[in-house]
Amino acid sequence: MPDVLLDVQDLVVHFQVYGGYLKVLDGVTLQVRHQERVGLVGETGCGKTTTMKTIMGILPKPPGVVRGGRILFKGRDVLSMRPPELEHLRRSGISMIFQDPTAALNPVFTVGEQLEDAIRYALGKRDHASVREVALSALQNVALPDPPRILESYPVQLSGGMRQRVCIALALACPKELLIADEPGTSLDVTIQDQILRLIHRLAEERKMAVILISHSLGVIREWTERVYVMYAGTIVEEAKTGELFARPLHPYTEALMRCVPKLTGTGIAEGIPGRIPDYFDPPSGCRFHPRCPHRMDICRQRKPQLFPVDRGHRVACFLFGRDSHG
């Protein structure tokens, strides 16, 4: 069994606000193995970005506060790392690319200035010539045409797709073991998004990198990941190999979500899921999905379900599929 690279155990994160706390993450558990491509699917507000920021150590500490859990990267707990160790983590361990490439690039510096800055920081090189060489090859690796011209350009002069590639080059200026891609290409056209995802896939293979691909698009997840976690309201509700999840979605939320996706067959779209995402200030007791669930039972109100194993690698946090030790 391949080694586990990232092991998030029961992560609980709250945000301090007026009058109390927003209990955003309620025990998130997930793992990524070496060179694995894992997907995280969930809708707006489910806590995906909060989870990733906590993993990277960039959660704003007030108002954010970690109330419990561990994040083990190669066996070391990120939550108890000091700033120098966190820097080392981000330099050669984990990197992240964000959804909006325009917002991620500084508009008043050229691509070259930003890229060379990142390279100097990551690799500690000093002399101009070798830094420039690394920058040029970084741009070539992300299939950008005419790298010298790109280095001289300002982000505003590039198209959305090119900016996203620059962000990827920035993230991978130095070899990393894990790349977190938060909704890559979502703001771009579907053909360009396809190119970006293809690029990420190729780079992951070439560099033997693991990838966490976050998306609210089930289609993207299906095509580009090997294993998937489904997240709802701060918890993981289902975990499975990608093919298995789409063939047999078990959690009522996952099922409902799949029925809402418009299908090319033209068979119409489901009515949507009744209710709204929970108010994190005063979340529902027990299973956070129960107010919206067509199959809810008494126990769902009373206790939070763990991830019960159903099949090889397929686990569901739902009392329809198991009882905990009290049940």
Add this chain to the structure above:
Amino acid sequence: MRRTRIGRWWYKFSRNPLSVVGLIIVVGVVFCAVFAPWVAPYPEHAGPYVNYREANQPPSLAHPFGTDIFGRDVLSRVFFAFRSSLLMGIVVLSIVVPVGVTLGLLAGYFKESWIDILIMRITDIFLSVPPLILALAITSVLKPNLTNAMIAVSVMWWPWYTRLVYGMATSLRNEYFVQSAELIGASKFHILFREILPNCVSTILTKMTLDMGWVILIGAALSFVGLGEQPPKPALGTMVADGAKYLPEYWWISVFPGLAIMLIVLGFNLLGDGIGDLFSLEEA
């Protein structure tokens, strides 16, 4: 714990303790100004009063800020002087804000039309004259008194609001909610005052709060050269000027009114920061 609307506002406001300090200072100054006849230890000293036996006394328990050359209690006069300072701030802003904001809205929404050009060129002309010079010029033509000082400061102050709102209006008019209102067929009045203006209010209010301090400072500068509130009515600038001749011996006559000016400006600045935070759209 119940979450009320006021509670939420206080939470946002008090994130920065300095804003609370500003609020305390401003409330204190206003309180002293409004209730001066009752909180000042020697209210009659604010009018024509002379007692040479008590003149030039250094700060003591009886006179915490000392007495001036006429024997008048400086502390009491400072409280009464707050009145003309605050009055100037309030009156000037009451004139300047409606005028400046309306002109800015018109110029910004009708950008690149003759309305824009006319209004903004006039604004530019006013802004090109150094502010204090303009105020001095106007007051020296008119009789020196508080009313004319307020007029002078108003005349030089309105362009800042026009500029501020112009910038906001030009970008807001392209927002989808403004276009929606236009597509529905709403009148220009509605679009300017009910769609665009509400989105400018937070910036305007913040500026107004900061401006209170600056208008009061300009007012003090004018009265320092004798162009504002005339004696024997107390004014902070006049008190500083009167005491300047006696520095450094009878330092308290100038220094305490000067510190009072500083305190007012500081208070409004800190409060203005807090008001800005209050209006930020982030959720508490």
Add this chain to the structure above:
Amino acid sequence: MDELLVVEGLRKFFATSRGIVRAVQDVSFAIHPGETFGLVGESGSGKSTVAYMVMGMYRPTGGRILFKGQDITMPHARRPLVLKKELQIVFQDPGSSLNPRRSVREILELPLRVHHLVDRRKLRERVEELLNIVELPPDYAEKYPRALGGGEKQMVAIARALATEPSLLVLDEPTSALDVSIQAKIINTLVRIQKERRLGYLFITHDLSLMRNIAHRVAIMYLGRIMELAPAQVFFERPLHPYTQMLLSSIPVISEEEERLKPAKIVSTGEIPSPVNLPPGCVFHPRCREAREVCRREEPGMREVEVGHLVRCHLYGA
């Protein structure tokens, strides 16, 4: 014929510092009551520009727009008030189409007041009715947009558009910024309302799977021109234009069944050209794997290959 909207030879050029942008060129189509006409394309295709011209937000450089037989090819400010009632638009970003400083009640009352549709005492009732149509509870009237989720904001935008009882609704990517479960609810609501009121919809999106489930007829645009126009089923099952095929082959789907419906994968290479520097001949030829000599020289015209199915491509003898 009972066409609601007819667009003939519509053109829009913008003069910019970098040259003339030919945003829309030779666009023609018609929409009937109760029909959803879909306009699909990538960024720079000109689909939003067409929508804005229909609404009068842009003045067309050429061509005509007819609404219920009347020529309305004029900027919005010139249109009679009565016309403004009949055509309404729902924008893409719900966050910026509602004034954050106005309550839902004030937002919904505006069209009612402007057009004097109800007298003062009935305003409250009517606002509640509007909220009811989009399945929002009446107490939402007192809320401000920031207290609403993206989907709820969009529902308010739809309710506002329906307040004047229009005959045609233009929907510019109404659900692109929203999650799939919220999108589902909104689309179902839109379909229900369309059936109840026989509304015409001009529906714009880049999401082909969504289009498959909502449009009766679809047109695909590329760099300002319509490349193919057909009834929905025909468009998706027998796409003729190479661009249509390319797009269809790259959409992510979630089932095997759907995979089988897609044309064989055509990997798109290169960037979308900018509308300032249009390629000569057929604008799609640089990315087209079927490109021939004639495609580089001559722009193809629209040709009706079968009833209701038009293509702009030399492969079909245009």
